[in-house]
Amino acid sequence: MTTVQETAAVRYGIWVACPAVGAAAGWGLKLAAGWITTLSWFPFQGVFELVTDIPEPWSTLAALAVGAGAGFVFALFWASEMMSVEVSPSRITLHKDDRTFGFGRDEIESVFADGKQLVLLSPGGAELARETSDLSRARLERAFTEQGYRWRDADPFAGEFRMWVEHAPELPADVNALFTARRKAIARYENAEAAELAREIRKRGVSVRDEKKRQYYRCER
Structure with a gap:
């Protein structure tokens, strides 16, 4: 069986990288808050004035916490969008959105990639699945062809x-x-x-x- 999924660096790295980037963005906005309050045309002036009124070190800690929290939420969203594909000579299994979709070999006529979507076709031409992911097209094609499935270059x-x-x-x-x-x-x-x-x-x-x-x-x- 062949499994195609995001690299370990992506699967685990997002839980560090996203909160870190969010915290950095929050800190940057905190530093810019004083300057932004001098721009009368800039929206949400009340929010930035509130930030400048918070004493240190609490304003910096709050900016870092809010930014890191936003980054963590983004990481959750990113993780939920990831898909893994298990390909064996007898079965294909897709894992996406905390759900699992399985298809037997006799249900599948061919497979192809439509942009970022992986599509499975039945012998009658029906789409069994059309799921979006960032998985490499080349890796998917190799996984399916190595297990004996027909890979199409485009949607027939x-x-x-x-x-x-x-x-x-x-x-x-x-x-x-x-x-x-x-x-x-x-x-x-x-x-x-x-x-x-x-x-x-x-x-x-x-x-x-x-x-x-x-x-x-x-x-x-």
Whole structure:
């Protein structure tokens, strides 16, 4: 079995690097607070005036703590977006968003990368999975081909996708409702929610992909 995942430096380093960068940013803003209060056009003047009113060393400690906390939250978000892929001759398993998705060898016709998305196709052309990650395309291709899976250079059904519009007549009402909910999730940058709604849409026989916040769909065969 071959496992493709982010390097150890990335998986563990974010828990140090992100809080450190956040703390540095907080300290930098604290140092700039006095100067910013002299700029009458700059927004949030009240916040920066409050920072300058806090005595030392508490203002510096607070700036470092808030910045490090923000960095830690970013690290949590980054970790939740990471994906690992386990490829064996009999099964493919994806780990993403604290969830696991498994597919048997007979369920999969081919695999390809669409930008940063890994896509698994069934023998009938349905998309079994379309998951986003920062994993290397070359590493993924090598892992799948070494285990005997067919790797495609591009989506064979790319020309069949159509841009989704409200109440698309070709789609059932429940699928249109999911697309509407997903559009709102995308607008709010709720990536995990948008991904989960896409999985629900695929369960109803419709493939979905995004381009510049626009949703495109393909009715599966």
